[in-house]
Amino acid sequence: MLSTxxxxxxxxxxxxxVMALGWILAKRAISDREKSSPFECGFDPIKSARxxxxxxxxxxxxxxxxxxxxxxxxxxxxxxxMSGFSLQVVLGTFLFLVxxxxxxxxxxxxxxxxxxx
Numbered sequence: 001m002l003s004t005x006x007x008x009x010x011x012x013x014x015x016x017x018v019m020a021l022g023w024i025l026a027k028r029a030i031s032d033r034e035k036s037s038p039f040e041c042g043f044d045p046i047k048s049a050r051x052x053x054x055x056x057x058x059x060x061x062x063x064x065x066x067x068x069x070x071x072x073x074x075x076x077x078x079x080x081x082m083s084g085f086s087l088q089v090v091l092g093t094f095l096f097l098v099x100x101x102x103x104x105x106x107x108x109x110x111x112x113x114x115x116x117x
């Protein structure tokens with residue numbers, strides 16, 4: 001019990017020291033015009049580097065990441081089904097796939113998956 005409390009206290013103290021050190025060192029960094037401007041091989045920039053990008057592309061990328069992560073979440077369930085047949089695993093995987101397909105149909109009907117209009 002005492003070792004757990006000591007470990008927690010040491011971890012807290014180290015965390016506070018590291019955060020304080022980072023905050024102090026960040027104050028020393030001086031931002032000037034040259035450091036905050038875009039670098040294009042030594043030439044003056046032609047356009048602003050902070051142009052807005054397509055929100056449709058951003059939305060499509062986020063949807064791809066969400067579905068990609070959900071597919072990865074299916075691998076443990078598939079491995080459990082391969083090792084031994086369990087009704088709970090099959091029903092859980094089926095429910096997960098139904099929710100995933102319903103989400104896909106919702107995004108499709110909403111028009112979020114249309115790249116060009």
